[in-house]
Amino acid sequence: MLRRKSATALDQSKGDLARRESELRDEMAKLERMIEEAPRVAEELSRRQREGTLNESERRGSRLDVSLALSINATASPEPLRAEKDRFASNAGKAGLFLWSW
Numbered sequence: 001m002l003r004r005k006s007a008t009a010l011d012q013s014k015g016d017l018a019r020r021e022s023e024l025r026d027e028m029a030k031l032e033r034m035i036e037e038a039p040r041v042a043e044e045l046s047r048r049q050r051e052g053t054l055n056e057s058e059r060r061g062s063r064l065d066v067s068l069a070l071s072i073n074a075t076a077s078p079e080p081l082r083a084e085k086d087r088f089a090s091n092a093g094k095a096g097l098f099l100w101s102w
Helices: 009-060 066-075 078-101
Strands: none
Touching: none
């Protein structure tokens, strides 16, 4: 009568090593695919960012829209700006004098 040998610790260790080797080979293949695809993925990401930037700039309008700048400058008078600048300088001077005397 033949008896079946039970798995020894060595056989079990060999099985574990073979399973781990298989897992590592699968992971290595996955990483190699990722390395091969990386330039294409980077280009796609770059293209999407460029398109997003273009779409955003189109939505906001051009910074070099001269007609808008001319219409704003034509209606604005320099007098209110000059008065505001003088008021700021006066208030800054008063604050400096106050801090200096304190």
